[in-house]
Amino acid sequence: MRLLDRLDRELGDGAGLVVIFDYDGTLTPIVSSPGAAFLAPSVRANLARLVESDRARLAILSGRGLADLRARVALDGVLYGGCHGLEIAGRELRFRHPRAHRSGVAATARVLAAALPLVPGALVECKGLVVSLHYRHVAPSRRGAVREIAEQVLSRRPDLALIGGHLVFDFMPRVGWHKGTAARWMVSRLVRTLPARRAVIVYAGDDASDEMAFAALRGRALTIHVGAKPTVAEYRVSGVRDVQALLRRMASAMAS
Ligand SMILES: [Mg+2]
Known part of the structure; x- marks a missing residue:
């Protein structure tokens, strides 16, 4: 089934939504210098719409440092995971891997x-x-x-x-922690805060590290690979523009 059709169907009957996005290459195009990867205003606006919905929870999980990631997205109410999820903060949740020094x-x-x-x-x-x-x-x-x-x-x-x-x-x-374990941690904490009994989980990312999350969430989430590399994700979109379309669709579904 096509991704957008499946989302529409699953979100239709009042289900909650937990979305985890990677940052670089997923929410922003890959640019010539990592410092120049800024979020487009339209993307931030749709992320903000998701965050404002009582039925939706948003997390952003990146290889960037936590402070850098948070400054780039600059939205309250988001759960941020930096350093591949070794550090997580937001929505009154906080995690730092105890053996990561x-x-x-x-x-x-x-x-x-x-x-x-x-x-x-x-x-x-x-x-x-x-x-x-x-x-x-x-x-x-x-x-x-x-x-x-x-x-x-x-x-x-x-x-x-x-x-x-x-x-x-x-x-x-090397502490056995990566985007897969971090994504599972995020999902379990965020689902608990949703009012809905049923939650749709979505994870989108473009890189090798996201493959760990696709594998860890298999059967539990709609997993979406951004790009053309081999992937274990269930769905594939070609680029950041498709992610934006997906984001708009989810934000609209959650606002209704
Ligand atoms: Mg990426």
């Missing part, structure tokens, strides 16, 4: 920074519990060197896990 991540950030001169264009971003090695400005012929550095660093840090994203490697504490 900054020390190994900070040491890795220093090692990566020391290796940077070897690959012009590479950029290290420390997000607290995650350190990212961005390589979107590295010449394609040099990207193999970036991977080598990432793998070399990782081989000396059994306490860290490596997550490959869109032209970025994220190093995070």
